[in-house]
Amino acid sequence: MARLDPVDVVVVGAGLGGSAFCARLSEQAPQLRIVCLERGDWVDRSAMPAYRRDWQSAALGAWATSPNVRLSAGGSRSADYPIDDSASPIKPLLWNGVGGSTINWAAHVPRLHPSDFRTKTLDGVGDDWPFSYFDLEPYYDLNDTAMGIAGLAGDPAYPPKRSPRMPPVAIGRMGEAAARGFNAMGWHWWPADAAINTVDRGDRHACNNGGPCLTGCPIQAKASADIVYWPVALRNGVELRTHCVAQHVIVKGGRAIGLAYRDGNGATHEQPAAFTVVACNGIGTARLLLASNIGRGADGALGRHLMFHPIAYARGMFTEELDGPRGPVGACVYSHEFYEHRPGRPFTRGLQLQVTRENAPLHQAARLEPAWGEDAHTRLREEFRHSLPVMVVAEDLPDARNRVALAEGVAADGLPNIRVEYTLSENSRRILDFGLDRAEDMLHAAGAYRVARVPLAPLTGWHLLGTARMGDDPATSVTDGRGRCHAVANLIVADGSLFPTAGAVNPGATIAALALKIGDDLAREVGR
């Protein structure tokens, strides 16, 4: 194994956490030599399917959100490894490459609520974060400014947000129908905060409502880490090495002294570094750290407390024509009427109701029952451009039994195989059932003549949280509030693995804010 020249900081993973961290640290401590290792490559926007006639089937194959589906289909640009998700009703979704899962995210970027940082104190469940919403707020603002946020000020569900906003993404007929329903019920709703340009901004165009955000945005209206943070980090001198798969963190005498990694030619290298930072998402980070024997006791928290956002759907059918798949798929309107915990409800904590755009015709046809014959045609005729989906997004509470664990055998990338073990909790089930009832109430109030339910949607495991959680107690947490591993102080985590609790909103804004804060924390320590 070749030993390379030492650097100050080596980062694993060029996704949202890794890129935001690199950009911030290189800005605040420009004297540092920083190297980032990324297992995948830059995404080629000209290869994205939105320009092609097979754009629908591409989303079910090489451009699917599931790495396992992409591996089966072959030909993906994402550097995937198999994940055994047979013991989880929710299947992990992610992208492996520069930009990470922001390549195929919906770019719906809500913040957590202040109460999400204090669930133990306020509601007696979960754990408090080591800092408050207001400690993280400046970093939310920084991320908003970097990405560019379309949205509307004044949402009473949040403290005032100081960062500037572009006009909100057009909510269209579906958003307006939902608004009618929410207003009729007397409930909260608000246009989504979206990291999507609604006006031209720099060299990124305004969104033209093309729709299939989850297969990447070829016109760059949708923000992603490769086009937002990496240009800054590279300009500041960060070195990005693609096609490099970290094999293990090298620890000696209780300190990380660097990383062993395999490059695209199969050669192995040792990259010595004063600080090692891991930002590979809630599965990849746990996999690398478990493979490195970091804090790997039988009762250790590493890999445990995996949280998704369990999702159910209520889909209302309307006689009026709606938009179907027009517009950014995940950014329409949301309701936080039932977000905050309220005693007397049949569950603890809360949920978000998120109105999304509809699926493309093929995707809508593929999930119908029956899927073939005259009845399938009739059902699709009824639904297409006449249905309005409402996602019920539950707050998943941390449970040590839900985990990412090493499995037998070694994968093609040289790391141990990985499996996900997850059971939907009774509390999450009750949240989803309550939310489905409320979504159905709203849809009927909006004019739906029929509502169909999906009690738990399997392919919704976008949010991989909690497997290297922050906390004060090494028995129940992996890192401190600065992302430092209790077991190895100069080993830092900078991604969604850190979340002690999950809230009930998309975590992207919080992951970026956390990574920016951790970058600042380290810059302060090494001296700016």
Next chain:
Amino acid sequence: MTSAFLRAIVDTLLPGDHRTPPLPSGTAAGVATELEHLVAGLDGALHNVVLHAVATAAGGQEAFVRADALGRIASVRTVEAEMPGPFRALVAVVLQDYYEADVVLLAMGWRAEPPQPQGHAVQPFDEALLGPVRRRGRMWR
């Protein structure tokens, strides 16, 4: 596997309808031709298993072709119950070809062109709708 049998299978799965504009049958949309290519290739092994099972359930390929619509549906349903996973995979393949055919997309009231570069028009947001929400007090804790 005869062409007539494959066409009959495809049109049983995708019969089309007679509404305005009409949805074409799977064969009319070109799906049967695609399926012929698929089952003749290396990736067709799993689908061949399903297709053979349908033929067996019907008493042979020719018998399936000669059967009326209800008879064909009964044979297909038998195989759907016997091997739901492989059957669903076959359905997924024909759905992909069908719902990417221009004539089908147009019949569904959609357009044949992909999402980019022209995108879509979506009506602007009427902020007045937010009046009742703006009048609420602070909700966060």
